Amino acid sequence: MKKVLAVFMSMLMFMQLGTMSQATENSNKLTESEWETLYSSLVDENTLPALNVGADETQVNLCWHADKSTAKAQVKVSKNADMSDAKIFEGETTPAENDLQLVCRVTVTGLEEKTKYYYQWNIGGSWSDTKLYETKSFGRHKAMVVGDIQITESFYDGGTEQKADGLRWNNLLAEAVEKNPDIAYLVSPGDNTSTGETAAEWQTLLMPETLRSLPMGLAIGNHDKKGMTYEYYTNMPNEYYGRNFRMLDRDFWFRYGDVLYMFYDSTSGNAPDHRAFTKEAIKLNPDAKWRIGVVHHGIYGAGDCIGDMETEILLKTIFAPIFESFDLDLVITGHTHSQGRSHFMNNNKIVEKAPSGGTFTDPKGVLYINANSNCGRPTDESYEADWLAYSFLKNDTPTYTTLDFNGDTMTLETFRGDNSELLDSVTIKHSEEFKDKSFGNVLKRVLYKVVEVIGWVYTKIDYLVRDIQNLKEDGGLFGKKKLKF
Numbered sequence: 178m179k180k181v182l183a184v185f186m187s188m189l190m191f192m193q194l195g196t197m198s199q200a201t202e203n204s205n206k207l208t209e210s211e212w213e214t215l216y217s218s219l220v221d222e223n224t225l226p227a228l229n230v231g232a233d234e235t236q237v238n239l240c241w242h243a244d245k246s247t248a249k250a251q252v253k254v255s256k257n258a259d260m261s262d263a264k265i266f267e268g269e270t271t272p273a274e275n276d277l278q279l280v281c282r283v284t285v286t287g288l289e290e291k292t293k294y295y296y297q298w299n300i301g302g303s304w305s306d307t308k309l310y311e312t313k314s315f316g317r318h319k320a321m322v323v324g325d326i327q328i329t330e331s332f333y334d335g336g337t338e339q340k341a342d343g344l345r346w347n348n349l350l351a352e353a354v355e356k357n358p359d360i361a362y363l364v365s366p367g368d369n370t371s372t373g374e375t376a377a378e379w380q381t382l383l384m385p386e387t388l389r390s391l392p393m394g395l396a397i398g399n400h401d402k403k404g405m406t407y408e409y410y411t412n413m414p415n416e417y418y419g420r421n422f423r424m425l426d427r428d429f430w431f432r433y434g435d436v437l438y439m440f441y442d443s444t445s446g447n448a449p450d451h452r453a454f455t456k457e458a459i460k461l462n463p464d465a466k467w468r469i470g471v472v473h474h475g476i477y478g479a480g481d482c483i484g485d486m487e488t489e490i491l492l493k494t495i496f497a498p499i500f501e502s503f504d505l506d507l508v509i510t511g512h513t514h515s516q517g518r519s520h521f522m523n524n525n526k527i528v529e530k531a532p533s534g535g536t537f538t539d540p541k542g543v544l545y546i547n548a549n550s551n552c553g554r555p556t557d558e559s560y561e562a563d564w565l566a567y568s569f570l571k572n573d574t575p576t577y578t579t580l581d582f583n584g585d586t587m588t589l590e591t592f593r594g595d596n597s598e599l600l601d602s603v604t605i606k607h608s609e610e611f612k613d614k615s616f617g618n619v620l621k622r623v624l625y626k627v628v629e630v631i632g633w634v635y636t637k638i639d640y641l642v643r644d645i646q647n648l649k650e651d652g653g654l655f656g657k658k659k660l661k662f
């Protein structure tokens with residue numbers, strides 16, 4: 178009997194070991210040497226596809242570079258792994274940042290929830306390897322937030338930092354998605370790249386295999402704004418250019434289930450267009466239960482936004498009244514490389530305290546969450562600010578936040594990026610419809626006209642200063658080079 182039991186136990190252990198090794202094999206987490214191999218094989222190209230959020234949950238956008246002579250904006254989609262019964266989606270090609278390639282952009286439509294789709298993109302006369310994109314529930318689902326991905330350029334150190342950023346990013350994504358398989362898309366509050374000038378920053382950002390099945394909504398940050406590559410490596414839906422935006426400046430929105438996301442370019446002080454964008458996005462989505470703002474700069478965040486004149490005066494003046502008067506529930510920010518979360522804020526005051534672990538029904542203010550940085554450049558700024566309900570002091574450790582939308586309830590949970598230890602959580606509950614006709618909000622919207630004028634003047638001055646700087650860099654009015662964007 179003992180022998181039989183021993184054989185049985187051995188078989189059980191063998192099966193368990195087999196399962197464990199299978200789990201490791203299926204993980205997208207990589208060791209340093211595995212990442213080194215992958216990075217080295219891909220870093221000299223710029224043709225990896227970006228999977229971006231679509232206009233709504235039934236759509237997804239793709240964007241990639243291809244050789245100019247053979248580029249075709251086509252994506253093939255099938256429910257079968259052998260690509261039988263596939264449908265081809267056509268998009269458009271536009272000029273790239275170089276003369277040898279074109280940018281291909283395609284929107285895939287008609288996606289069903291909780292369905293496996295296999296897809297290929299046209300890589301210039303032939304199809305790519307087949308990738309799997311599995312849609313999640315269109316009802317209850319999770320979003321994932323990562324701040325300042327900020328893949329470093331490789332000008333000065335031959336790519337050492339870039340490689341390290343890429344590995345950290347790869348393993349953060351793998352950790353989050355493996356622990357939260359119901360994550361439907363990723364939200365980045367900007368500074369996706371460090372200089373915004375090199376293809377390798379985007380190529381490294383797009384290397385993680387997890388991203389072949391995780392659409393991203395990427396805000397524009399001040400580092401992205403240093404160059405123009407965001408223009409060529411993204412395909413965001415519902416982009417809004419307004420009347421005064423120019424170059425990279427833009428806002429955009431997307432809808433997923435009950436949630437409306439509005440992404441703002443907080444490097445632009447263009448108040449009239451930010452307000453008009455908000456009004457339009459909400460008008461087109463009157464039934465959205467949740468309104469989420471995404472901006473790069475850390476308004477009511479942790480870290481170096483505290484006491485910063487630009488954030489304290491300009492950005493709070495321009496953005497906070499929009500968020501408050503249009504009844505946003507949550508605003509996601511980054512920039513400071515410091516994880517933190519505010520209490521509920523209105524009129525620059527705490528209107529309701531929001532300690533970790535609490536559930537808050539119909540709060541009268543806006544909650545702000547400030548995401549940490551992926552790029553491993555900690556800041557040592559003070560965290561003393563009355564508005565902070567929570568801050569994570571070990572800001573050299575990557576973090577991620579999940580937003581769990583479940584009908585009338587939204588739960589934010591922030592985790593360590595290396596082991597998914599829970600750091601902070603808070604739940605908001607809606608028990609009634611939005612009160613966007615309240616007298617206080619209407620008055621705030623009327624008074625905002627003054628801010629619009631100030632923002633418009635600021636934007637014009639900002640553009641003038643940038644033009645003068647570009648002229649100086651390019652040798653003056655009669656210099657040989659053309660103006661930079």
Ligand SMILES: [Fe+2]
Pocket residue numbers: 368398399400473511512513
């Ligand atoms: Fe930034």
